[in-house]
Amino acid sequence: MKRVMIAGLLVAGGCLAADDEAGKKALRTQCVACHSLRLVESQRLSAAAWGKEIDKMVGWGAVVQDRSLLLDYLASEYSNTKPVPKPDMSR
Amino acid sequence: MDGGDGYALKFLMMKTQNYQPSRRAALASMFAMTAVAHSATAEDPVAIAGKRPMILHNDRPEDLETPLAYFDQWITPNDAFFVRQHLPRPVIEEASYRVAIGGRTERQMKLSLAELRKLPQHKLPAVLECTGNGRGFYQPRVPGVQWGRGAVGNAEWSGPRLVDVLKLAGADLTAAYVTVNGADVGVAKTPDFIRSMVMRKAVDPNTILAMNMNGERLPDLHGFPLRMVVPGWDGTSWVKWVNSLVVSNEQDKGFFMDPAYRFPKHPGLPGQPVDRADLELIEGMPVKSYITAPADGDKLPMAGAVLRGMAWAGEEHVTKVDVSTDGGSTWTAAQLSEKSLPYTWRLWKTEWRPVQTGFYTVMSRATDSAGRVQPIVSRWNPSGYLFNAIDRVGVVVEAGA
Numbered sequence: 283m284k285r286v287m288i289a290g291l292l293v294a295g296g297c298l299a300a301d302d303e304a305g306k307k308a309l310r311t312q313c314v315a316c317h318s319l320r321l322v323e324s325q326r327l328s329a330a331a332w333g334k335e336i337d338k339m340v341g342w343g344a345v346v347q348d349r350s351l352l353l354d355y356l357a358s359e360y361s362n363t364k365p366v367p368k369p370d371m372s373r
Numbered sequence: 374m375d376g377g378d379g380y381a382l383k384f385l386m387m388k389t390q391n392y393q394p395s396r397r398a399a400l401a402s403m404f405a406m407t408a409v410a411h412s413a414t415a416e417d418p419v420a421i422a423g424k425r426p427m428i429l430h431n432d433r434p435e436d437l438e439t440p441l442a443y444f445d446q447w448i449t450p451n452d453a454f455f456v457r458q459h460l461p462r463p464v465i466e467e468a469s470y471r472v473a474i475g476g477r478t479e480r481q482m483k484l485s486l487a488e489l490r491k492l493p494q495h496k497l498p499a500v501l502e503c504t505g506n507g508r509g510f511y512q513p514r515v516p517g518v519q520w521g522r523g524a525v526g527n528a529e530w531s532g533p534r535l536v537d538v539l540k541l542a543g544a545d546l547t548a549a550y551v552t553v554n555g556a557d558v559g560v561a562k563t564p565d566f567i568r569s570m571v572m573r574k575a576v577d578p579n580t581i582l583a584m585n586m587n588g589e590r591l592p593d594l595h596g597f598p599l600r601m602v603v604p605g606w607d608g609t610s611w612v613k614w615v616n617s618l619v620v621s622n623e624q625d626k627g628f629f630m631d632p633a634y635r636f637p638k639h640p641g642l643p644g645q646p647v648d649r650a651d652l653e654l655i656e657g658m659p660v661k662s663y664i665t666a667p668a669d670g671d672k673l674p675m676a677g678a679v680l681r682g683m684a685w686a687g688e689e690h691v692t693k694v695d696v697s698t699d700g701g702s703t704w705t706a707a708q709l710s711e712k713s714l715p716y717t718w719r720l721w722k723t724e725w726r727p728v729q730t731g732f733y734t735v736m737s738r739a740t741d742s743a744g745r746v747q748p749i750v751s752r753w754n755p756s757g758y759l760f761n762a763i764d765r766v767g768v769v770v771e772a773g774a
Contacts, residue, residue: 316560318433324519335516343561362514369519372429372437373420 304348305355312346313339322356326366329357423592425452430518434458435594439523444665444683447711447720448498449526451587456594457503457524459566459629463556463614470598472538472582476552476619479543486584486598492533492541495581498717499604500527500685501611502658504634507751507760513644515757522663522764527683527718530602532584536576539620549622551575553601555614564628568612569621570603571656579604579716582615604716605688607658607759609634630654636758643753658687659761660747662694662721662739669766674773677726680707682764685718686741693740694721700734701749701763707737727770736765 313322327335333353340346419432428438435456443453471483503524508517518524539546550569559565574580583602584591591597596613603610609629624630635652662684667673680698684691690713695704707723727733738747751762 316563318431320429321431321436321518324430325516326514327516328513331516342559342563366509366514366519369438370418370429371426371440372424372432373418373426 301351302355305351305359308346308348308352309355312344312352315344316342320369323360324367324369325360326362326364327357327360328362329353331362332356332360421456421594423452423594424456427453427455428521428523430520434461436518438520439526441522441663441665441668443523444663447527447683447718448587449528451528451589451592451595454501454526454528454586454595455503455524457505457518457608458557458594460557460559460563462593463558465556465593465597465614467598470616472599472616472618474538474542474544474618474620476621477545477548478539478620482542484538484541489533489538489582489584489599492537494531494584495534495578496529496531497579497581497602497604498527498529498714499579499602500525500658500716500718501602501608502526502661502685504607504609504655504758505756505760507762508757510760510762511751511753511757513753515755517757524608525685527685528587530581530583530586532581532599532602534578535580535582535601535618536578538582538618539575544620546572546576548572548620550620550624552617552619552621552625553610553612553615554617554619555596555600555612556616557614566612566629567625567627568601568610569624569630570601570610574603574606574610574656577604605657607634607655609655633756634758635756637754640752641754647755655758658685659759660684660686660689660691660739660741660745661761662691662737662747663764664735664737664766667735667766667768669768671766671768673727673768673770675727675730675770677724679722680725680735680737681720681722682707682737683718683720684709684737684739686715686739686743686745688715689741689743689745690715691719691739692742694719695738695740696721696723696725697736697738698725698727698733701736704738730770730772733768733770734765735768736763738763 346352430436435458437456439453439455470486474482505517506520506524509519509521552569554567581602583600586595599615600613601611632649634655636655637647638651638653641647664682666681684694694707696707697704707721710720740746747761747763749763751760
C-alpha cells in the first residue's frame, strides 16, 4: 500500500514537473513577441488577474496554444503571494 | 543558462541596440531569438545607448527607471531621464519627416522640421511623470510596469507652441479636441498610441512640440524629432515621435483614451474591479514630494545631516514641504529653493540634528497652491495610477558614524 502511494506521488510529481516545463516553454515562446520577459517576471498577481492579462494579450494578437497551462504556470510562478524581485540595472 | 542560450542572448542584445521595428525581417529574427533567449542575467547585462545604468523594467521596448541617487540636481540630465514606451521605437528619417495637421482646419498641412524651427521657439522647465509612477507601491498589486519612485524627471524643453502650429493650418480653435499620434505603431494587434487633448490645454502657451531637451537635440528614446510637452499633465499626454495632429470635436476612441489612463471617480474597494462608466480621464498630476538625501538605510552621525528632496504639483505651485523625523508625529517646514513656478519641481532642504542615536523614519509631505496635501495612503485604483503618498526613508543615527 505504502509503495503504491509513493509510486502515485512520484507520477503526480512527474506530471507537475512536466507541466511546469511546458508552462515555462509556453511563456518563453508565446509571450515575447511584443515585450521582454522582464515585464512578465516582475509581476506578482492573483490567478484571476493573470487570467485577465492573458485575455488582454490574446485580444492584442498573442497566440496562446493552451490557456490553462500558461495560466497555471503564471499564477504559481508569479503569484501575488511570492516576494517581489528587485529589478536588474542596465549596464 | 547553457552556452547555446548565452550565444543567442548576446545576439539578441546586439539586435536590441539596433532595434528597428518597422523592418519586418529584423523583427522576425528578434522574435525567433527571444523565443530561445530569455531575460538577461546579471552576468550579461543590457546596455542602453545614451543612458547611465538605469533600473531595467523592460528592455524591449525600453522601460527604464531613474535611480533616486541621480536626482541630485534640479534638472534631470538626459542620460539619467526615465523612459516609458508602449510600443517599439519607430525608425525616423529626419529629412523626410513631416507632421500632418488636419481635421477641422482651413487647410491640410505637412510641416517639415525646418518649417517648425522657423516658428517662435518657447522654452520652459517642466516635470514629466509617468501616470503609473509608483505603481509598485500599491497593495494589492496591480499589473503593469512595476515602477518605484523614478518614472519622473525635470527637464528644460523647447520648441514651437502647439497653438502656433495649429494656427498655421487655420485650425478651428473652438473645436473640442486635438488628437495627437506618433510614428510608433502597434505590434500584432496592439492598439496604436493615440491621445486626444482638450482644446483649452492644446492652446495653452506652455503646451509645446519639443525639439530639444536640456539644450540638446531630443534623444531618440525621448521622441526625436518631436514630442508633446504638456506641462502639469501626466506623461501619457506627452506623445513622442509626433507626426499627426487632428482637430476634432470627438475624442479618439482608442484603447489609450478609454479604458486606459482613467481613474475611478469614486473610491472603490482595493483589489475590486471598477465599472468602465465610473472611470474618468486623467488630466493633470497630484502634489508629490521625494526625499533624495539621506537614502533609505543610510547611517548618519550625531552631528546631523541636511535632509533634501524635491516637490512638484502638476499645474499648481508647491507652497510648502513639511518634514518629519519621528514617523509623522511632528512636522517642520523645510526651506524651498528655486522660484515658485508651476510645472517644474522645487528643491527643498532642512537641517536635522538628532537628539539621540537609533533608527528614525524621515518623511516629506508637500502642499500646493490649490490646498492639496499629500496623503498618508494613496488611493488604490485598478491600474495603479497617480501614486503620491507621503515619502519616507529609514535611517540609523550612530555615535561613530
